[in-house]
Amino acid sequence: MITPRAMYGSASHGKTAFFAGGIKMDENGNPVVVQNVEKYNADTKTWTMINGMHKARKFSSGCFLRGKFYVLGGRDDNDKHLTCGESYDETTNSWELIPDMLKDMTVIADSQSPPLIAVVDDNLYMLETSLNELRVYDINTNIWKKLGVVPVSANAAFGWGIAFKSMGDRLLVIGTSHSWHRKTVVHSCRPSPDVEEQHWEEIKHWCVGAELPQFIHNFCVMFA
Incomplete structure (x- = not known):
């Protein structure tokens, strides 16, 4: 630089x-x-x-x-x-x-992560970490609309350790589940700004033969 x-x-x-x-x-x-x-x-x-x-x-x-x-x-x-x-x-x-x-975003700690955002089909989405909610931004009104709960515990480490990215026409999120055994899970959805609750699908064969870490340090999506 x-x-x-x-x-x-x-x-x-x-x-x-x-x-x-x-x-x-x-x-x-x-x-x-x-x-x-x-x-x-x-x-x-x-x-x-x-x-x-x-x-x-x-x-x-x-x-x-x-x-x-x-x-x-x-x-x-x-x-x-x-x-x-x-x-x-x-x-x-x-x-x-x-x-x-x-x-309207809640800051739950001084150590809060940077905003977790992703763009799909020219719409800006954010994972509101304190409430584990998905939101979409209305560029005309400067308002975020709630789109339901995401299937990971983003609030566990103030937003850190979560992967939240766009992948073509889908959103992808990787993090620990809400269940008691705290397993790392991979979910995706095809988001719609007009649907109040998104349909998340678990990707079960993402990392064959190995367990994903509970804390994701870095993550990117590449198309070949």
Whole structure:
């Protein structure tokens, strides 16, 4: 990176990836929360600095939604949780601040994970970790609609250790079950913003011959 850092919000679209905010070290070795945003071009293997966000933020989440790069939540330089989001329009190289984008989300601990988000069919979904609920975002009203309970205990570690991703036209979630033996399970659904309770299907032969760990450190979806 042009500005090396960690704990940023990121997302890729085609052969371009965006990295927003995060923590860098200053000349004295002290951590600093930044507004910096860079994009990486996989064809030219180059980094480009673009306009910074309105807010400095760390532990945020990023996604592409309807042609724009969105950054949600995180914490500011005072370690305060941010309820605002921002969207970036590449055609104008400008950011739009979205106040109160996460105003209805419950922060259950200072150690709360970054927002667990995924985009399917141009709809933004979030796993509300404190209530183990799936929600969908209405981009026109800035409101999240409830879509029922997910089949994992996302609140067990304040949202950490859960995999929540889009996979084509489906949502995929991996985490510990609600049952007493705390088994790690894999479920998917084809989400619909118009259905109050989603139909989750367990994928039982995901990891043949081995048990999945109870805490997922990193997870990605790749198509070949």
